Amino acid sequence: MTRLSLVGVTLLTLLVAALGPAQADDPLSLDQLRADRKEAAQRERRIIFNNDGNEPIYLCRDTTPAELLRHRTAPLANTHVDTIFYCTWSSGFGMFTHDTKVGNVFKTKEGLFSKNLIEKMLAAGTDPLKVMADFGKQNEIEIFWSFRMNDTHDAGLSGYGPIMLRANPLKLEHPDWLIGTPKSRPKFGGWSAVDYTRPEIRDLAVSYVEEVCQNYDINGIELDFFRHPVFFKRAAQSGTPCTEEERALMTEMIRRMRKVTEVEGQRRKKPILLSVRVPDSVAYCRDSGLDIENWLGEELIDLMTVSGYFQLRPWEDSVELGKKYDIPVYPSLDESRVRDVGAKKSRMTVEAYRGRALSARSAGMAGLYLFNSFNPHAAIWKELGDPATLAKQDHDYFASIRGVGAAAGGALPHRDYQPLATLNPKAPLSLSPDKSVTVSFYNGVEYQKLNSVTPPQITLRLQFDKEAPENIRVALNEETLKASTSEAGWLEFPVQPGMLKLNENEVIVSLTDKDALVKWTDLQCRVRWNRDK
CATH class of the missing domain: 3.20.20.80 (Glycosidases)
Known part of the structure; x- marks a missing residue:
């Protein structure tokens, strides 16, 4: 290496040394x-x-x-x-x-x-x-x-x-x-x-x-x-x-x-x-x-x-x-x-x-x-x-996980801002023959599109405040369902995977008995891949 080259390298080294820390400290x-x-x-x-x-x-x-x-x-x-x-x-x-x-x-x-x-x-x-x-x-x-x-x-x-x-x-x-x-x-x-x-x-x-x-x-x-x-x-x-x-x-x-x-x-x-x-x-x-x-x-x-x-x-x-x-x-x-x-x-x-x-x-x-x-x-x-x-x-879906809810310690009342369903046993909905009641739950899967040999067993479960009513009409997304079993106030309805929409699903319940008065207390949609569960 020539003397001139050495001088150049030395100057460059000094320049980098001089600028390096300043640049490193720059925000x-x-x-x-x-x-x-x-x-x-x-x-x-x-x-x-x-x-x-x-x-x-x-x-x-x-x-x-x-x-x-x-x-x-x-x-x-x-x-x-x-x-x-x-x-x-x-x-x-x-x-x-x-x-x-x-x-x-x-x-x-x-x-x-x-x-x-x-x-x-x-x-x-x-x-x-x-x-x-x-x-x-x-x-x-x-x-x-x-x-x-x-x-x-x-x-x-x-x-x-x-x-x-x-x-x-x-x-x-x-x-x-x-x-x-x-x-x-x-x-x-x-x-x-x-x-x-x-x-x-x-x-x-x-x-x-x-x-x-x-x-x-x-x-x-x-x-x-x-x-x-x-x-x-x-x-x-x-x-x-x-x-x-x-x-x-x-x-x-x-x-x-x-x-x-x-x-x-x-x-x-x-x-x-x-x-x-x-x-x-x-x-x-x-x-x-x-x-x-x-x-x-x-x-x-x-x-x-x-x-x-x-x-x-x-x-x-x-x-x-x-x-x-x-x-x-x-x-x-x-x-x-x-x-x-x-x-x-x-x-x-x-x-x-x-x-x-x-x-x-x-x-x-x-x-x-x-x-x-x-x-x-x-x-x-x-x-x-x-x-x-x-x-x-x-997995399970509910119409409401938290119900009406409350902020611990209190807050501005929120019910007027809450159109979402709050259905649970402590916030039931009254059913009467003269009107139907609609509640939504939210599904997260398009089951018919899954690559699965055996589809899941899907059951819509509705709970009432007394023995499950017999004179009742239930529709899921406007498609009438037929109850299969009932226990402890619950009615169960088998659901085909294609009946569920992605995201919001509407359940409409009405009474056919003009003298009936019933409270609807809960909604659960149960999805089971293992049919023994």
């Missing part, structure tokens, strides 16, 4: 960040596992990461769970189980919280959110921090309510930031909810998000507006819907949170997604203070989970909303809260979860989101993410 451009964020938002999420993060409070026996992970997380590796939304307590506002300097650590050991190890865990260097982030990277599972926007478990006047309230410095020091008092309760919502009219509350919420974005290598933030869906003092106390001014305050807060995720995303050179969990009705959200269409139109959020302890509308409505703004939507498949013991039990089976999964995916949902399902060894985590396999497994 990602905003355009590139947004492009990366769009791509990340569209990745496959077969199942999102929501973990309310109370293992350090109730379950952990020591302070090690392995102990934290063994209860609900480690067994999820190599399942259909692609994403974990991990809530570091958030019961109530400002209380956390990660190493926060902006909020407060929930470290009380009073009463049923006597086993709370979080203070010792943090002192030992075991930060639950960091442990989850590390687990996610090791197992290629997304980790979102889930932030409950207004948890009111501390509103109860007995049990753990007063203990949780005594542990919350923010609420004790600023009772005027709450929507009510124990003696002056609002018309809807838990009295201990914070009032988002207060700029201090909105500033703190943004700061909580910022602190997590700065300190933890997570993939995204979930803003859980379903725990619990009440946000403004005036509306809660008056019992009236929220105003445009109140919605504007919440939207401006979301804009600030989006800005935080972009600033920190540029710094770390990868996007931090923003997800929300909200009721599945645009109108109900608006009246609750959440202008979700505006959020979507301004591209303030990347994912959306809908529903909770009540479902208001068919899944297709939420899917269409997501398509309009090109974001993925997920159904929150919360556990059944119908009050009839037998009806609840039948809705909590593996077969029922399979049916729910099939219905949601056939409606166009991007994947599934499960809430309050904490057994990591359950079969559902290895099944629900594959609709093609589920279609050939036994």
